Amino acid sequence: MxxxxxxxxxxxxxxxxxxxxxxxxxxxxxxxxxxxxxxxxxxxxxxxxxxxxxxxxxxxxxxxxxxxxxxxxxxxxxxxxxxxxxxxxxxxxxxxxxxxxxxxxxxxxxxxxxxxxxxxxxxxxxxxxxxxxxxxxxxxxxxxxxxxxxxxxxxxxxSACYCDSCAAHFRRWLATAYGTVDAVNEAWGTAFWGQRYAGFDQINPPRTTPTVGNPAQALDYKRFADATMRENFIAERDILHRLSPGxxxxxxxxxxxxxxxxxxxxxxxxxxxxxxxxxxxxxxxxxxxxxxxxxxxxxxxxxxxxxxxxxxxxxxxxxxxxxxxxxxxxxxxxxxxxxxxxxxxxxxxxxxxxxxxxxxxxxxxxxxxxxxxxxxxxxxxxxxxxxxxxxxVRGTRTEADVAMVWDWHSWWAQNLQWRPSEDHDPRERADTFYEALYDRHLTVDFAHPEADLSPYPLVVVPALYLATEAAGNNLRDYVEHGGTLVVSYFSGIVDEHDAVHEGPCPGALRDVLGLTVEEFSPLLAGERVRLTGPDGGELHGDVWTEFVVPRGADPVWTYADGLTAGRPAVTRHRLGEGTAWYVSTRLGADGLDTVLGGAAEDAGIAPRTDLPRDVEVVRRTGASGTYLFAVNHTASDAKVPLDAHGTELLTGERTAGRLAVPAGAVRVVRLDG
The missing domain is CATH 3.20.20.80 (Glycosidases)
Known part of the structure; x- marks a missing residue:
């Protein structure tokens, strides 16, 4: 090996x-x-x-x-x-x-x-x-x-080429993936707009068409292009393994x-x-x-x-x-x-x-x-x-506190043409959710939606437009067994072929969230909505709203204006031993932090009020010990609390109680014990 x-x-x-x-x-x-x-x-x-x-x-x-x-x-x-x-x-x-x-x-x-x-x-x-x-x-x-x-x-x-060689290769790839052209027709929904194929030889790459082409075909071509590059990598890798073992x-x-x-x-x-x-x-x-x-x-x-x-x-x-x-x-x-x-x-x-x-x-x-x-x-x-x-520190592993669900196939599907709003950017949601967790001083693991999530007390799903039935079942099992889940809007909508799940939205996630969505109601450019919540608090959303119908979930924040006024905007669903939160509008950093604060409390994650903003603290552990990294991205000196004595590796100094981290500097402590 x-x-x-x-x-x-x-x-x-x-x-x-x-x-x-x-x-x-x-x-x-x-x-x-x-x-x-x-x-x-x-x-x-x-x-x-x-x-x-x-x-x-x-x-x-x-x-x-x-x-x-x-x-x-x-x-x-x-x-x-x-x-x-x-x-x-x-x-x-x-x-x-x-x-x-x-x-x-x-x-x-x-x-x-x-x-x-x-x-x-x-x-x-x-x-x-x-x-x-x-x-x-x-x-x-x-x-x-x-x-x-x-x-x-x-x-x-x-990444993708659309030449005749690729067309022939794509047909072979489809034949392997689907077996029959009828299976391709079913997966791609070719009954729409009369796109049905009688044989593989009639299928081409999704070249430029007069208007929007078949989204399922475009999604499969992204998979094909990725798989083709990977085939070439594997071919070279196998040569190197054979001739340069070890x-x-x-x-x-x-x-x-x-x-x-x-x-x-x-x-x-x-x-x-x-x-x-x-x-x-x-x-x-x-x-x-x-x-x-x-x-x-x-x-x-x-x-x-x-x-x-x-x-x-x-x-x-x-x-x-x-x-x-x-x-x-x-x-x-x-x-x-x-x-x-x-x-x-x-x-x-x-x-x-x-x-x-x-x-x-x-x-x-x-x-x-x-x-x-x-x-x-x-x-x-x-x-x-x-x-x-x-x-x-070589060979040690970084410790994570929470997980974020991430799926490239969902990005591919979400970014195809003709979606309800071009202002909804799934990558922006991922960045914003991550930043909110970062500002809570939580180290994040990313996870495939069908991966084991049981090690994490809190899992966030910032954008999962494409969610398989297996992913939906996985998230439901995670919550039922005690996990805390936070899901953002326009998630769980389609299956692996970009077909809307049968029944009301959010499809694969409606059971775990305890709600249905009757209709999407994206906002026009510049429009905002107010949300009212516990104790008279107020949040603001933009880009997106939804007509949410609770089916076991409890409203936490409610739309105060706009077409969805009076409807739930943020919900919380107790399921089994855990809790699932749903956010049906695009919240800014402050609003999202408020929701994540409630979810973190459900998950038993205490706030890190002892750490300044933009001072990150991360641990690596392994056979050689535990190492605390403190990275100060600010222009001011900072103090980081330590739960053990240790030796700072960059300066050689002994540390105890609180670690001084100069402005713009990094300190790495090998903790005793």
Missing amino acids: PETTPRGLTGLAFGGDYNPEQWPEHMWQEDVRLMREAGVTMVSAGIFSWALLEPAPGTYDFGWLDRLLDLLHDNGIRVDLGTPTVVPPAWFYRAHPEALPVTADGVRYEFGSRGAICHSNADYRAAAANITTRLAERYGAHPALALWHVHNEYGVPV VPVTTNFMTALSQCDSVDYWAWGREVDLVTNDHYLITDGRRTHVNLAMAADLTRSVAGGAPWLLLEHSTSGVNWQPRNPAKAPGQMARNSLAHVARGSEGAMFFQWRQSRRGAEKFHSAMLPHGGTDTRVWREVVELGASVDSLRP
């Missing part, structure tokens, strides 16, 4: 993507000297190097990579070696132009970027298998090799970025030996550290709670957003160690040396254009020492 941690790495991973092919070879010695100064323990290499490794069909040049891996090994630096299959060479596309993907509008992309791949193309699959085989045969036992890195960020920037194989995920919402990471997490993730701050004015925590929690959950690895993030600004501010002093270390707190076995960056040419020359790096006499470099060296001091 392959290892699940980078081979030969005894501490945490610290380093980044190393692209020495962009630089004269005489600079490599200087690079490695500076890597040692910075405390680099591992680099990723070869990810974009296919054209150099195979400059012509069947002609190979491994000499430069031989020298590079030997140099890194001689200096004690481990290597995450890439298969360069995200960037086929120009010669390949000249010979096989049909391997370039085609859009739904019928436009074929051109060579000149990255990730321009039709994953159904047989010539691409053969060429990818060949270069992967050559690399594995040559480097599978190299002493520097720690990890195999297949492809790069599957699904970015292209070395773990991964590919870098982008779990919480909307740019990569075409990938079902629950499925992918089961196929990699080690879950790795890339995370970049979305600097749109929101609290970026909250999204960072969410991404780390989600990645850890995809890993089944096991340690994972942050394989890319940035030392400072990126270059691909409309505005790309630099990180503030100390923010790079804070970002990096916040990932470690939530389960990462290190902190890796894109990239080691900042490029002078190409599309990402303004993307920050560990060694910036300004060299070593820069703030970024000095912070990199300081962070390398901090990461080294945290080697005792």
Whole structure:
């Protein structure tokens, strides 16, 4: 069995993507000297190097990579070696132009970027298998090799192709999934608008149509595109397992970025030996550290709670957003160690040396254009020492308090066309629910809707438009056995084929919630509604309202105006030994916190009033002990209560009672006992 941690790495991973092919070879010695100064323990290499490794069909040049891996090994630096299959060479596309993907509008992309791949193309699959085989045969036992890195960020920037090869592949996929074309007709509801098929040969991908196409077909095509990319990953992985036994194989995920919402990471997490993730701050004015925590929690959950690895993030600004501010002093270390707190076995960056040419020359790096006499470099060296001091946490697991249900198939279905309101954004609800839990200082695990939820006293469902019968039964069983559930509006509506569940909404969830919804009543832009509740309190909602009919649930908050005035807005349903809450409108942060406060009380979760806002406290535990991470994202010094004596790993100081965490700093305490 392959290892699940980078081979030969005894501490945490610290380093980044190393692209020495962009630089004269005489600079490599200087690079490695500076890597040692910075405390680099591992680099990723070869990810974009296919054209150099195979400059012509069947002609190979491994000499430069031989020298590079030997140099890194001689200096004690481990290597995450890439298969360069995200960037086929120009010669390949000249010979096989049909391997370039085609859009739904019928436009074929051109060579000149990255990730321009039709994953159904047989010539691409053969060429990818060949270069992967050559690399594995040559480097599978190299002493520097720690990890195999297949492809790069599957699904970015292209996940689905709509060419004729994909059409044929899609038909085969449907035949396997459904067996008969009649089963496809039934699942897709093709009786609507006369779309019935008499044979598989009549089915095409959901290419551009005069108006909205079949949503069930579009949903299945998303599944097909995801499965096709995963087939290619598995093919490369299996080659590497066979020729390089014992070395773990991964590919870098982008779990919480909307740019990569075409990938079902629950499925992918089961196929990699080690879950790795890339995370970049979305600097749109929101609290970026909250999204960072969410991404780390989600990645850890995809890993089944096991340690994972942050394989890319940035030392400072990126270059691909409309505005790309630099990180503030100390923010790079804070970002990096916040990932470690939530389960990462290190902190890796894109990239080691900042490029002078190409599309990402303004993307920050560990060694910036300004060299070593820069703030970024000095912070990199300081962070390398901090990461080294945290080697005792390796192999421990992050403790979670609550769970959030998350399902990529539901996102896919929800984001298809012609829904009741374009203002309802399921990702916004997930972000807002997560932020509310974060502000209550609760560490979150994410869970598939059919997963075991029994370990969690509180489970939130911010957006589950697509909910299978199995998911509904699972949530009901969770509540009946003592769990507390909070569900947001427009959840439980359709089954796995985007067909509305038989009977009143919310379909699969009406039993656990103890109510039905007679009608959705989305609000117009700018409209708001008032809610009145216990003791005369008042909340406000926007975007969405519903005509809710309690069927065992008790109204807690009631609509005070609008079309739904007098109807329940927030309900609470006692079921078995547990409680299910339902929120039928979009509440802002304060209103949502009020509801979650009531649910937390039901769940027996005490409020953490002893912790300031934006000071996060997370625990990792394992055979080596219990470690408390305190991350202060504020401009003021903070005090964090400790329930045991301990040793602070970054400073070496003994601690007891209360831990002082300076403004913008991180402290990590190994608790005694």
